[in-house]
Amino acid sequence: MWKEKAVGVLREKRYKLTPQRLKLLEVIHELGPSHPSLSEVFKKIKEEFPTMSFSTLYSNVMALKELGLIEVFSVEGETRIEINTEPHVNLIENGEIVDLTDPEIIELIKEKLRKEVKLVNVLIKGR
DSSP states (O other): OHHHHHHHHHHHTTOOOOHHHHHHHHHHHHHGGGOOBHHHHHHHHHHHOTTOOHHHHHHHHHHHHHTTSOEEEEETTEEEEEOOOSSEEEEEETTEEEEEOOHHHHHHHHHHHTSOOSEEEEEOOOO
């Protein structure tokens, strides 16, 4: 479903649906629930498009972000891709990321910060 939505938005905004861009959408759709890093996505795309540069990947990812199709955030120095653009919390522990969708928590955070909340990352450190 995410990939179809992304293709529709790109068409609407008159982006060219190049084979590389379509592969990027496919890879993000496939790996999306695991919050893939840009390096993971790049490695997967390079299997089919070995001449694609990291800067091309990065600019396309930033375009998807600007279009509201993804969010990006950093975990342990790696840029990660988030396909869930609804307000939610990411629980992060040892590089593992779990989505938590709880409207009450989001509402509490909004009230406390007096801001709209799209994504909250909570880093969990334990013994």
